Amino acid sequence: MSETVLEVQDIVKTYNQGLPNEIKVLKEVSMKINKGDFVSIVGPSGSGKTTLLDIIGCLMRPTSGGVFVDGVDVKELGDSELANIRGNKIGFVFQQYNLIQTITAQENVEIALRIMGKSKGDAKKRAKELLELVGLGKRLNNKPSQMSGGEQQRVAIARALANNPSIILGDEPTGNLDTKTGEKILNLLKKLNNENGYTIVVVSHDPNVTEYVDYTIHIRDGEIEKTTNGTTTNK
């Protein structure tokens, strides 16, 4: 029924292939994410979550296996087409926020729009709207250093939403935040999923996230262990 936004088939990732320190981090992982899903991927540290997310987000190519974003096989794409997929279809949120320190919140969001070819005026307008959406309408002109971790992560979320991506990927988005602030960020993601229909995948080693999502993929030693439904009731 539901439209598939993202599909991975039998993904294998081996680091340092052919070297003595060769390590197989993902072992034939397959999964499907449908439009409107809010999914968490949990597992212990070192289980391959970041690697999986980087592959899903087209930041990295798998050693073997297929990745399909909106039905497009990314294996067939060149570097610049891959960059376009990242810009148009994927929104990244990182643990360390990764904002550009020297420019304002609004400019951080603008840049994502400018990179994808929006005019300066349109980018400015949309950046403002997005920052209002994540509750930072009054912090447009603050630089990252003038904002709390939670606020910085909100800017990062606004930036991830900039080009109306098909899927938002968060790698430990609450990892650098205290529990309370982390909960606020998860609530914001939940709201974006519920009210705005964004498809969201959040990776975490913190089991708490499972309470916010529709279902959770458990990963261990590079393999999917099981999938469980979220405990949330408001879906």
Added chain:
Amino acid sequence: MIDFAFKNITRQRTRTILTTLGIIIGIAAIVALGSISEGINQYITASLELSAGKIIIQQRGSGGFQGGFAGSDITDDDLEELGSIDGVKEIVPMNLYFSMGRGMSFGPGMVIAGIDPERSEFLVGENIEMHEGREMEGGETGVMMLGFVFAEQRDLGVGDYFELKDMEFEIIGILEKIENPNVDDSASVNIVDIQELMGVDTYQMAYVVPFDIRDAEAIAEEIENSYEKLSATTPVELARQVGEIITQIRLFTLGIGGIAAVVGGLGVLNTMIMAVLERRREIGVMKAIGATKRRILMQILTESAMISLIGGALGLAIGALVVFGIVLASGGQLPAQVTPGLAAGSMIFALMLGIVGGVYPSIKAANLDPVEALRYE
């Protein structure tokens, strides 16, 4: 992208300023040296025009053409002997009096030329027109004829008096401006007056005029061979000497340009390598949010080109100021100027430095692996 590039280069302000300074110094040196060598070229070419077809005589081992003939003492006897050479039409001696001038605290000051008033064309050319007043007459002393610029700069007019040491000269004529600094900046008096002023009865130089211009070389050679005391230079020879000097100045300019290129280019290279290293994570983020390799490449290249263009523009301005200062200090004698060609050339050169210095860092940045860059702490 341009506005973002400007923000980026102003992040490490001191480093950018130092890098820009490297370019500024290089370009300023090229602009200044380039226009001065061009100025010297013009100046000397203009001088040669006046002495065409004449042989210049001076005492061997004296200061020479560029040295203002310092230390040259040619006597009346010498002149008489020279006059007896076959093919010589006439001999016109000349004395130059150098004065630092009054109220002029810098520069070479002024040169007052002493010449037989009836032969003043040797100083100011044949087809001279008076702007004001009249020419000197034969045997007339205590009077002075000025070039247009000389008079204008000192606010002198016909009827004014000009003091030199303890002598006073009445200004009787001002020449029309002809855009030749040798004429426009001239001041001439009767050679007898200069001798009195300098307390000598000798001459610093003399023009030997052959009946036939084609004999000039042969006559000069004869003088060289038969008079131990005197040296003779023809304009052709002079032109060759001058050509050599100009070539050397140009080579020197090129050398400075080359050094500037290496220093400025390395500065940009170093700055951009550091910038790329510092901004690894940020470049990773840019790639994660959709920036292509090409975009990252252009971003870094824009930044390095911007540094070099700013440096080039400032260098051009400072170089032009230096040239202006030197022209002023020379009392307008040196017609050096920054030509549009030189200005454009130096800007293109600056841009080239930026691009060459930016190529390697920008390729490095473009090829950064975003995953690596994002993991990097």
